[in-house]
Amino acid sequence: MPVEAKHFSAKSGPAATRSDAAEFRAALRRWFRAHGRDLPWRKTTDPYAILVSEFMLQQTQVATVLPYYSEWIRRFPDFASLAAATESEVLHAWQGLGYYARARNLHAAAKAVVHQHGGKLPRNAHAIRQLPGVGRYTANAIAAFAFGDSAPIVEANISRLLARLINLREPIDTVAGQAALWETAASLLPSRDAAAHNSALMDLGATVCISRRPRCPTCPVQKFCQAADPAALPIKKARLGLKLLTEAHAFRRRKESVLLEKSENRWRGMWILPRLAQAPGRQPFYRSSFPFTNHRITLNIFACAEDPGPPAERQRWFSLTALESLPMPSPHRRALRQMLAAEEAHSFAKQRPHPSLIR
DNA sequence: AATCCGGGGTA
DNA sequence: TACCCAGGATT
Numbered sequence: 001m002p003v004e005a006k007h008f009s010a011k012s013g014p015a016a017t018r019s020d021a022a023e024f025r026a027a028l029r030r031w032f033r034a035h036g037r038d039l040p041w042r043k044t045t046d047p048y049a050i051l052v053s054e055f056m057l058q059q060t061q062v063a064t065v066l067p068y069y070s071e072w073i074r075r076f077p078d079f080a081s082l083a084a085a086t087e088s089e090v091l092h093a094w095q096g097l098g099y100y101a102r103a104r105n106l107h108a109a110a111k112a113v114v115h116q117h118g119g120k121l122p123r124n125a126h127a128i129r130q131l132p133g134v135g136r137y138t139a140n141a142i143a144a145f146a147f148g149d150s151a152p153i154v155e156a157n158i159s160r161l162l163a164r165l166i167n168l169r170e171p172i173d174t175v176a177g178q179a180a181l182w183e184t185a186a187s188l189l190p191s192r193d194a195a196a197h198n199s200a201l202m203d204l205g206a207t208v209c210i211s212r213r214p215r216c217p218t219c220p221v222q223k224f225c226q227a228a229d230p231a232a233l234p235i236k237k238a239r240l241g242l243k244l245l246t247e248a249h250a251f252r253r254r255k256e257s258v259l260l261e262k263s264e265n266r267w268r269g270m271w272i273l274p275r276l277a278q279a280p281g282r283q284p285f286y287r288s289s290f291p292f293t294n295h296r297i298t299l300n301i302f303a304c305a306e307d308p309g310p311p312a313e314r315q316r317w318f319s320l321t322a323l324e325s326l327p328m329p330s331p332h333r334r335a336l337r338q339m340l341a342a343e344e345a346h347s348f349a350k351q352r353p354h355p356s357l358i359r
Numbered sequence: 360a361a362t363c364c365g366g367g368g369t370a
Numbered sequence: 371t372a373c374c375c376a377g378g379a380t381t
Contacts, residue, residue, distance in 0.1 A: 057376040064367060064375085098365035101379080135378045155376045175360080202376060211374065212370075239373090266364075291371095292365045330366070 024224050025190055025197060031220035032200035035207070037062070040069060042199065047121035047146040048079050048110075054138045054145075055106045059099060062206070068097050079119055082110035087269050091327035100267060100329075105133025123147065136182075141198070150194040152185035154178070157205025158198075163234035164209060164227040172234040245297045249273035249332075250304040251285055251339050257317045258336065260326070264314070267329045273301060273336065274315055280304075286339050290331045301335055 039062065041053035052072055056065045075093055076082040082090070087107060094103035109131040113121055121142070122128055129139045143149035154162070159172050162184045170177040190197050208215045214230045216222055227233055250273060252259035261274040284300040291297075311317060318326065320340070328336070 054376070059364090059375060059377055060366080061368070061375045096366075098367080099377090101364065102377090105378085133378065137377060141376070153376080156374080157376070198376095206376085242372095290365085294363095 020224070021188055024188060024221055027220045027224075028200045028204065029196065032196065032203060036200060036203045037206070040066070041145075045146050045148070047142065048082075049073060050142055050146040051109070051121065051138075052076075052106065054141050055102050055133060056097065058102055058133075058138070060097065064097070068094070076110075079110045079113045079121070082107060083114040088327055091269055092325060095270075095327050096330060100270060102133055104269065105131075108132045109134065121146070125149075125151075144195045144198050148193075148195060150189055150191055152182065152189050152194075153198050153202075154181045154185050155202065157202045157209075158185060159205075160211060160234050161201060161205040161209040164214070164230045165221070165225050167226040167228060168234060170235070171237045173237050177234075239294060243295050245295055246279075247297060247299055248276040248279035248284075249299060249301045249335075250276050251301050251336075252304050252306055253343070254306060254317060257319045258323070258340075259311060259315055259317055260328075261312075262314045262316075270327045270329050271318075272329065272332045274312075276302065286335055286342075288331060288335055297331075299331060299335060301339065 041049060044050070053065070053069055056069055056072070072093055076085060076090075085107070087104065090103050090107045091100060094100060097103075112131055113119060117127070125139055125143055128134055128142055129136075134142075137153055137155055140151040140153045143151040144153065159181055162168070162181050163172055163177075166180070166184055168177065168180055170180060172178065172181060185201075188197075188201075204220070208219050209230075212231060216225070216230060219225070250259070252274065259274055260271040263270055263272045279300060280302050282302070285303040286301040287299065289296060289298045323336070
């Protein structure tokens with residue numbers, strides 16, 4: 001049996017062969033030519049643009065990325081312009097996309113390219129892997145999409161598709177499961193034009209071999225699929241239980257400005273309402289709740305009197321007009337917007353002092 | 360190997 | 371609500 005097709009064979013055939021893989025690729029490519037997605041980062045092989053798209057697409061859906069990508073390329077068209085930007089400008093352009101470490105990594109990667117690689121992304125795969133925020137997937141995606149190398153990729157769509165194709169019973173979020181997926185991806189890879197092959201796999205996973213209810217009747221490679229129950233795959237390890245967190249923050253207001261704090265932990269480098277070490281023993285002025293990963297965070301925000309003296313370390317007063325251009329995480333931006341609007345309404349109505357927003 | 364990192368979309 | 375998404379870094 002050929003090594004290249006160890007985990008892959010036509011359902012009807014006795015064993016895997018090279019021609020099975022070739023037939024799979026041909027059917028996949030036919031489907032891709034007719035049904036592949038038209039995406040802006042596929043219109044270029046500029047390593048910078050490919051790098052930007054891959055960073056934005058990490059753990060983020062295509063539809064969410066689209067508006068950010070075009071605006072980013074307009075604002076930071078190349079490595080030099082990105083490397084020259086401030087961290088605050090970079091985070092502001094990323095605002096709302098989430099996983100802000102990606103923005104800081106992309107910024108640092110651009111600086112490394114400019115200052116250590118003469119302004120061009122190194123052609124060497126090992127050197128690309130050394131850039132911050134670049135792992136196995138991103139390095140291979142750049143190799144395939146920017147440089148035309150025959151490099152396999154495995155991401156969410158391809159994981160699901162390949163797990164079904166080989167009827168993988170191992171959870172895909174384990175070392176063994178990942179190894180099986182990467183080996184399968186490598187065994188299917190063509191010797192040339194791997195970019196189109198990889199794009200085709202992702203599009204098939206994104207539009208046909210979808211989670212929950214795969215559209216098997218329309219699948220161009222159904223006869224190769226070994227899944228007994230496609231909807232039951234891929235298998236994943238059990239998730240951790242939801243963790244509840246409650247955080248106290250301060251709403252400090254001066255005439256036409258608000259006190260904010262540059263975060264050092266979550267949302268590092270972004271501006272948030274100042275954290276309170278301890279919640280005051282009174283009703284919060286505003287409360288909201290937002291989920292992330294396996295957490296649910298309740299924000300309790302307390303109206304606080306203005307402190308005499310200069311603001312604490314990492315804290316600054318910002319005029320209301322300056323807020324728009326500040327990088328702020330969405331939950332804090334929403335909270336601040338609503339509190340300011342409530343104060344506005346209150347000052348016109350001249351009612352009781354500090355009406356709480358909490359019902 | 361386990362855990363962390365946000366937010367938007369969807370069943 | 372729970373799950374999903376063009377993953378990577380840290381411990």
